[in-house]
Amino acid sequence: MVNQDGAAAPAVRVSKLGYVGFVTPDLDRLVEYYTQVLGFSLVDFSPQGAFVTTGTDHHCVVLTPGEAHARSVVGYEVFEDLADAQRRLSDLGYPVQRRTDIGPGTPDVLVLTEPETGVELHLMTSQDPSGAEGTAPLRPTxxxxxxxxxxxxxxxxxxxxxxxxxxxxxxxxxxxxxxxxxxxxxxxxxxxxxxxxxxxxxxxxxxxxxxxxxxxxxxxxxxxxxxxxxxxxxxxxxxxxxxxxxxxxxxxxxxxxxxxxxxxxxxxxxxxxxxxxxxxxxxxxxxxxxxxxxxxxxxxxxxx
The missing domain is CATH 3.10.180.10 (2,3-Dihydroxybiphenyl 1,2-Dioxygenase, domain 1)
Known part of the structure; x- marks a missing residue:
């Protein structure tokens, strides 16, 4: 597949940054920071992790307990149908999985690895709605x-x-x-x-x-x-x-x-x-x- 100028087209076209993950040794403390200090909305919480958001997307930050690790995962939304995106990525030699068990708010996700760093990347067409209402005084956009x-x-x-x-x-x-x-x-x-x-x-x-x-x-x-x-x-x-x-x-x-x-x-x-x-x-x-x-x-x- 090529663009009009003859250059090879990308396998997928990311439309926006969806979320970033952090592993934290103190889940309650980091949830308190995001919700009480930065004004994020807590959408989902369990001992296995917390999902917080700034707006209509189910989450933009994922917090999970464990040894501290920033940018443990990054999620992006894409324009392409996921089946088509999976095929294109596989054709380029990138191992990719299609999963439905990533977590709440993201029922259909492609998972691949970022070269050079090994960070897990998630590709999706959209997230479920967060249910968060209005614009809180402190909350980032x-x-x-x-x-x-x-x-x-x-x-x-x-x-x-x-x-x-x-x-x-x-x-x-x-x-x-x-x-x-x-x-x-x-x-x-x-x-x-x-x-x-x-x-x-x-x-x-x-x-x-x-x-x-x-x-x-x-x-x-x-x-x-x-x-x-x-x-x-x-x-x-x-x-x-x-x-x-x-x-x-x-x-x-x-x-x-x-x-x-x-x-x-x-x-x-x-x-x-x-x-x-x-x-x-x-x-x-x-x-x-x-x-x-x-x-x-x-x-x-x-x-x-």
């Missing part, structure tokens, strides 16, 4: 993106673009890539590293700067302090803050991320803080303004 380390950037980027249909958004130097599956600047980003593994951070979107400030005040009241931010990234141009959850995972709360409203034009919707007009995907230099346009750098973010 959605799960925005998940960033991870990979030992080799090129094959990871190729897998996401050539197999899952992601598009390239930006690269920092030769070690940090941002990939999108819809209008948002990135849903997945990867940092090449030979000494660090696992998740870099998980990010939840806030409605606007006022919403972000409100939640930061709520975090402070519960004893959670920022370890970086507020600031504005170069790639994606989102306002960002970072803090640690009770397990020590890095959590980004952000707003104002770049949008591609017309893929045919191929540039970000113009914003006053953009460096050029129009502004499209690019390779950024490794400098202070790239990491944070406001000039304050967390050195750990450049340590790969």
């Amino acid at each position: 959605k799960l925005g993106h998940v960033a991870a380390f990979t030992p080799d950037l090129a094959p990871t980027q190729a897998f996401y673009q050539d197999v899952l249909g992601f598009k390239w958004s930006d690269t920092v130097g030769d070690f940090f890539v941002f990939l999108r599956c819809n209008a948002d600047h990135h849903a997945a980003n990867f940092m090449a590293s030979r000494k660090r593994t696992g998740m870099h951070h998980v990010a939840y979107e806030m409605r606007d700067p006022n919403h972000l400030i409100t939640v930061l005040d709520h975090l402070a009241k519960h004893g959670y302090r920022l370890h970086w931010g507020p600031g504005r990234h170069g790639p994606g141009h989102n306002l960002f803050t970072y803090h640690k959850d009770p397990d020590g995972n890095t959590i980004e709360l952000f707003t104002q991320i770049d949008q591609v409203v017309d893929e045919a034009k191929g540039y970000w919707e113009p914003r006053p803080w953009h460096e050029t007009y129009p502004m499209g995907p690019r390779t950024w230099e490794v400098d202070i303004a790239t990491v944070n346009q406001w000039g304050i750098v967390n050195e750990q973010e450049l340590d790969h």
